[in-house]
Amino acid sequence: MQLDTVKMLAKIKNTQWALADIDWEAPGAELVTGDPELYAKLKVFMADLMWIEHVGARAFAAMARKAPDDTLAEIYRYFHAEEQRHANVEMALMKRWGMLEGDADNPILPEPNINLRLVIDWLDTYSDEMPLEVLGSVIPSLEIALDGALCKFLLDTVKDPVCHAAFEKINEDEARHLGIGFHVLEVMGHGKLHQLLVKAAGNLLNPKLIIGIAAYLPLLNRMRDNLVKLGLKEERLYEAMNKYKRIGGRTEQGRRNPWFQIISHQSAMVVDRKSLYHVPVDALVRLTDYYPRRWLKATPTWVKGLTWKTAA
Amino acid sequence: MTQYLDKAPIAGRRSRKPARPAAVKVVEVLIVGAGFAGLGSAIQLRRAGINDIAIVERGTEVGGTWRDNQYPGAACDIPSNLYSFSFAQNPGWTRGYSGSREILAYIKGLARDHDLLPLIRFQHNVEALHFDGGEGVWTVTLTGREPIKARSVVMAQGPLSNAGFPSIRGIETFQGKKIHSARWDHAYDFSGKRVAVIGTGASAVQIIPELVKVADKVKVFQRTPGWVLPRLDFQSPEWVMALFAKLPVSQTAVREAMYWIHESMALGMIWNTPMTRALEILGTRFREAQVKDAWLRRQLTPDFRIGCKRVLMTNDYYPALQKANCELISWPIANISEKGIRSVEGLEHQVDCIVFATGFEVSKNGTPFPVHGLGGRDLNAEWSGGAQAYKSVQVSGYPNLYFTFGPNSGPGHNSALVYMESQIDYIVRSIGKLAAGKLKYVDVRADAQKAYNVDIQKRLAKTNWNSGCKSWYLSADGFNSTMFPGFATQFARQMAEFRERDYRLV
Numbered sequence: 001m002q003l004d005t006v007k008m009l010a011k012i013k014n015t016q017w018a019l020a021d022i023d024w025e026a027p028g029a030e031l032v033t034g035d036p037e038l039y040a041k042l043k044v045f046m047a048d049l050m051w052i053e054h055v056g057a058r059a060f061a062a063m064a065r066k067a068p069d070d071t072l073a074e075i076y077r078y079f080h081a082e083e084q085r086h087a088n089v090e091m092a093l094m095k096r097w098g099m100l101e102g103d104a105d106n107p108i109l110p111e112p113n114i115n116l117r118l119v120i121d122w123l124d125t126y127s128d129e130m131p132l133e134v135l136g137s138v139i140p141s142l143e144i145a146l147d148g149a150l151c152k153f154l155l156d157t158v159k160d161p162v163c164h165a166a167f168e169k170i171n172e173d174e175a176r177h178l179g180i181g182f183h184v185l186e187v188m189g190h191g192k193l194h195q196l197l198v199k200a201a202g203n204l205l206n207p208k209l210i211i212g213i214a215a216y217l218p219l220l221n222r223m224r225d226n227l228v229k230l231g232l233k234e235e236r237l238y239e240a241m242n243k244y245k246r247i248g249g250r251t252e253q254g255r256r257n258p259w260f261q262i263i264s265h266q267s268a269m270v271v272d273r274k275s276l277y278h279v280p281v282d283a284l285v286r287l288t289d290y291y292p293r294r295w296l297k298a299t300p301t302w303v304k305g306l307t308w309k310t311a312a
Numbered sequence: 313m314t315q316y317l318d319k320a321p322i323a324g325r326r327s328r329k330p331a332r333p334a335a336v337k338v339v340e341v342l343i344v345g346a347g348f349a350g351l352g353s354a355i356q357l358r359r360a361g362i363n364d365i366a367i368v369e370r371g372t373e374v375g376g377t378w379r380d381n382q383y384p385g386a387a388c389d390i391p392s393n394l395y396s397f398s399f400a401q402n403p404g405w406t407r408g409y410s411g412s413r414e415i416l417a418y419i420k421g422l423a424r425d426h427d428l429l430p431l432i433r434f435q436h437n438v439e440a441l442h443f444d445g446g447e448g449v450w451t452v453t454l455t456g457r458e459p460i461k462a463r464s465v466v467m468a469q470g471p472l473s474n475a476g477f478p479s480i481r482g483i484e485t486f487q488g489k490k491i492h493s494a495r496w497d498h499a500y501d502f503s504g505k506r507v508a509v510i511g512t513g514a515s516a517v518q519i520i521p522e523l524v525k526v527a528d529k530v531k532v533f534q535r536t537p538g539w540v541l542p543r544l545d546f547q548s549p550e551w552v553m554a555l556f557a558k559l560p561v562s563q564t565a566v567r568e569a570m571y572w573i574h575e576s577m578a579l580g581m582i583w584n585t586p587m588t589r590a591l592e593i594l595g596t597r598f599r600e601a602q603v604k605d606a607w608l609r610r611q612l613t614p615d616f617r618i619g620c621k622r623v624l625m626t627n628d629y630y631p632a633l634q635k636a637n638c639e640l641i642s643w644p645i646a647n648i649s650e651k652g653i654r655s656v657e658g659l660e661h662q663v664d665c666i667v668f669a670t671g672f673e674v675s676k677n678g679t680p681f682p683v684h685g686l687g688g689r690d691l692n693a694e695w696s697g698g699a700q701a702y703k704s705v706q707v708s709g710y711p712n713l714y715f716t717f718g719p720n721s722g723p724g725h726n727s728a729l730v731y732m733e734s735q736i737d738y739i740v741r742s743i744g745k746l747a748a749g750k751l752k753y754v755d756v757r758a759d760a761q762k763a764y765n766v767d768i769q770k771r772l773a774k775t776n777w778n779s780g781c782k783s784w785y786l787s788a789d790g791f792n793s794t795m796f797p798g799f800a801t802q803f804a805r806q807m808a809e810f811r812e813r814d815y816r817l818v
Contacts, residue, residue, distance in 0.1 A: 019659065020660050
């Protein structure tokens with residue numbers, strides 16, 4: 001069934017919320033700060049989560065430029081801002097739990113790991129040139145991992161009611177992101193199959209995309225390793241990836257989208273520990289540890305937009 | 313099919329004979345509005361020997377849009393030597409592109425020098441127009457005043473005369489100061505204030521550099537970035553002013569040169585040609601030269617073809633945005649709250665004042681007040697699907713009614729006054745015909761109007777304005793009843809010919 005994007009845009013506009021709608025001083029922070037083991041784990045997890053949302057936001061900005069119509073472009077414009085809002089909420093939670101370094105009124109942004117930095121660099125340099133088919137197919141897989149595994153894990157682990165109140169709002173946004181994500185994934189499967197395949201093959205040969213894949217794959221593996229270390233059950237990721245395959249492949253158009261097939265297979269390999277896929281990718285993870293920091297570009301200014309503040 | 317009576321209503325005819333008081337004077341020409349178009353029409357009508365003129369103006373002084381738009385930095389984006397009447401040149405322009413005060417002074421000078429003030433009835437707000445086909449007379453209903461009857465009416469109220477706050481959720485809850493660019497509050501002191509500017513169009517890019525100089529913080533909320541090109545502005549040297557005063561032909565020559573330079577711009581602005589690409593490259597290079605940060609540059613990069621919307625001519629907008637006390641916010645606005653503006657990324661931007669540089673309610677699908685023509689037909693209803701006229705000045709079924717800046721007369725590349733002069737000449741000729749032929753009215757034929765519009769829309773489909781962007785040139789459903797798809801020279805040529813066969817002369 002085709003989704004009505006005009007109605008969806010109206011719904012998005014009607015369901016906006018702000019950080020000021022959440023009572024950041026409400027009791028419950030001690031449920032995190034009083035548990036040293038949880039606190040230490042969560043500090044790393046929240047920083048990663050915040051960066052993933054922020055990276056996702058930048059991808060939506062690129063997609064807004066490639067949208068086939070004005071309505072979808074406007075939806076992506078909103079999603080870009082909403083993902084930024086989610087990252088801001090996660091930073092505000094970190095502030096609430098005293099996880100941000102530096103001055104209390106002017107805390108320092110947590111440092112992204114090297115793989116995130118490489119993805120940020122790539123997004124900043126090349127994402128605007130990527131066709132919608134690529135980003136439009138990757139984003140739902142990331143969203144579903146975020147929604148189905150990471151956020152659920154967080155809510156199972158953290159009892160602070162403010163965190164739950166914030167994620168209730170985030171999850172409502174994410175449900176709409178997924179709805180549009182899978183709609184676009186299907187739309188990208190329209191057309192003659194051989195043309196779709198030739199186009200996908202052409203894109204795969206694009207050196208800019210190859211660099212992006214080389215930055216993205218080790219990030220996924222590093223994140224998976226980090227999450228498992230934190231106590232996330234691998235089955236959760238497996239379930240999330242299956243969900244992507246199930247929803248994305250529910251229609252013929254979805255299944256005909258070559259990028260859906262590529263990402264489904266790649267996701268299956270990510271969650272399969274025994275897959276040979278991990279040999280080169282894990283090697284890349286180790287290799288990136290030695291990536292010279294001076295080769296990184298200066299942090300783009302869009303990163304500086306992140307804030308824990310409710311008002312400015 | 314609706315039949316329109318070519319006669320006055322029966323009741324009107326019955327009552328006409330005994331009730332027709334000799335004292336009720338019918339003005340030969342009534343002009344609505346005392347801006348550029350209204351005053352220009354009056355000057356040219358008088359030159360043609362038509363002296364029985366009344367001008368109704370809802371304000372208390374002349375000037376129209378230039379009287380209303382007195383925000384800091386307000387200026388015209390067309391050189392003053394071209395943005396003035398050819399029949400009333402001003403050798404004393406102090407700058408290449410004059411500010412609104414100087415333009416307003418020029419308009420006031422027009423009224424004074426041509427002795428137009430006695431014709432103007434200030435604080436006369438038109439509520440409706442009704443045409444009596446039996447008498448061939450328009451009745452102009454005014455707010456709180458006796459109506460005026462006129463043989464011909466010139467609509468010179470301007471397309472950009474109704475300013476309104478946009479419909480943003482929660483706008484009524486804001487506790488701070490709200491200012492619209494076209495209704496500037498000069499008493500409000502911006503020093504040390506936190507200010508939000510909504511909009512980044514032609515007015516905003518002029519206001520922002522001025523606000524940044526005085527306000528504590530300026531937050532600019534952008535929806536769609538426009539194309540920005542450098543403006544070659546300069547102070548006019550004394551000797552140039554002296555030369556223009558002593559030798560008017562030299563100013564005419566400069567005006568001609570500017571006219572043809574702007575005409576050549578049509579090749580890139582109106583249609584998609586290699587020159588369009590050249591202009592886009594110029595805009596891109598200008599942005600790259602003025603904006604160093606890559607992300608800010610991306611935020612300011614338009615995603616539509618140059619010319620599709622009004623091109624912004626400014627040298628100081630980009631530098632102003634990069635001042636320490638200025639911030640560009642391209643997140644969508646979620647709502648306005650008591651304390652400021654909430655954007656979708658979740659932040660409440662708290663400010664003391666919101667400046668709405670959000671433009672005007674351009675009448676694309678209607679008239680500013682009810683206009684009833686032959687048999688009571690309603691122009692507002694007829695234009696509900698998009699305004700249409702014959703050569704932009706007349707509408708079939710509404711005899712002796714003339715529009716300045718009527719449907720499809722907007723330029724994207726040249727001075728609006730050049731187009732206006734062509735329209736005024738046409739109106740003067742038509743009104744002259746009415747008087748000379750002792751006619752009751754001249755009414756354009758419906759088939760001629762239809763044929764004209766079929767051609768206009770066909771030509772518009774090939775222009776940059778109709779290439780996919782949203783702009784005030786287009787109605788909500790994408791109909792373009794605003795712009796003329798051609799050179800100013802083509803427009804002037806079309807207006808130079810009065811084709812009697814396209815009219816019913818009664």
